[in-house]
Amino acid sequence: MAECTIPTLTTMDEVQRKSVLPSDYRADMAGLKQLDLKPPILELIRRASSRLPQDVIDALVKGRDAEEEGSRAFNTLNDMVKNILLADGHVTPLCQDTGTLIFWVRHPYGLSQHKVKQQIRATVVEATQRVWLRPNCVSSLEGKNTGNNLDPFHEGHPVVHFEEWEKSEIEVAIMLKGGGCENVGAQYRLPDVTIGAGRDIGGVRKAIIDAVVKAQGQGCSPGILGVAIGGDRVTGYEKSKEVILRKLGTPNPDPKMDQFEKEITNDLNTLGIGPMGYGGKTTVLGVLVEEMFRHPASFFVSISYMCWSSRRRVMTIGANGDVSFD
Template sequence: MQDLTQQILELVRRTSTDLPADIENKLRASLAQEEPGSAAHGALETILKNVALARKNSTPICQDTGTPLFYVHYPEGTSTRKLRRMIQDAVIAATKKNYLRPNSVDAITGKNTGDNTGDEHYPTIHFEEVDEDQPLTIELMLKGGGCENVGAQYKLPNVGMHAGRDLAGVRKVVLDAVYQAQGKGCAPGVLGIAIGGDRGSSYLASKETLLSKIGDENPNPELAAMEQQITEEANQMGIGPMGFGGKTTVLDTKIKGLHRLPASYFVSVSYMCWAYRRRKMTVQGDEVRYD
């Protein structure tokens, strides 16, 4: 198979330095909602200036270039072993070019590997096989530590919040997660929520919901309504950009349901900061397209 290391390096560069249009547009719309002269307005103005500067200079939007999370859909017959090698090489090259900060440290000793290599889980790569006539796609999400740290997992029922095992209960614990996060996850954020699964699959799915665009409609009308309600109510809390206070706390909410055991009802919340870095490349024959 063809060597795609340079093309994947370009995917990393774009992801780290060029914020997708749907997010930038949403941030711009939020700026218009905030009071001119307020700290919230100032924060969003600075954020938008930074987005433009990072794009122009091809420098990271945020210095925390996060955990590189790759989602690969490969046509039947492709070597995932070779793809993994190319992705690792591209990540090493991207670190040398300062598109990525050396972010991988040994769990026990804290020693930094210096080039974003690590054990078999770093960088994180998810492989999914598709039919052989389908293109190879590689999606990359860079998720920083600040927002990852404010993610949360709840188990329903939750007596303290009077949250039962239904969507009304889901709503309550998600609002609690937004309150607990305050500005620490670099608000305004986007909420990726998975209901069900086991503890592990639930968290994974909560991140995968973040691969869709802001404003993409949930095919389940009940979940679509709940997404809208949570976004509106989260914004009533007034936490605001950076936690300075203000109208914009959550930009969007995405919910997905997973089959679960009758005994378990998990709600997992992945919080994505405003620096919502995700990009996709599609390889068809010799042609590579970036979205």
């Protein structure tokens, strides 16, 4: 029987010591046009690739402790916890599939999006050389790997979303989304007679259940579901990824939706799919839902499945130039 691993990550002092961001780094927020974000972004990638967020670890541990000790589900969740500690301790990728790299940059007026995109691209190349990222960008038909994680022609990878906002700080969020879980994402167009789903919250619920049953363990369960109700085919899927940035255990701002998230999570955990599809009580760690507006004729439910190794980090650069990571 596997020993029960205590989920203690390295201390923040240790993280600081290993940081690649010089301790005296301070962003020059007075010169937004000339800002060099490469050093903090490199540290952001390092943390995202090797150190799982605490809320995800807590959810995995809660799942493990709900399984029968010594069962395959228990041992599998325990191995996941062990893996988390090893990756954090060694600063190595949590998973060999370091995923599609998605960035969200929110910034004040005056920052050059063109420059920041080039800085992100250069930093991704460096992180790949440092073996924190696997080269994951190949041409579709020939399968040729570019070797550096860059889509050379269309700049489609890494994915970078920009938004100008009124705050004076800069926020950069990152997600490393593996291919296995991306492959089990699904988009439903309601009504859907094949699953008896109408254009209401009951129909949304059926779509979610159907997607999770179809996914089985293939998205590396227990997964985290990001669900967007509405939008169009593109914005729905985009939103379904963005909502996965919300911490598990943080309530949905909409009380009705919060209730729905809790109920559907409980329902899904009675499916018996369990960690890696081995059977068990822990099939999902959480469901995060956001309602959007839609065209009257369209009713999409877009579902992104995030594997248990939900690698996401957010970096904030304050108006004074200080960098903090969450």
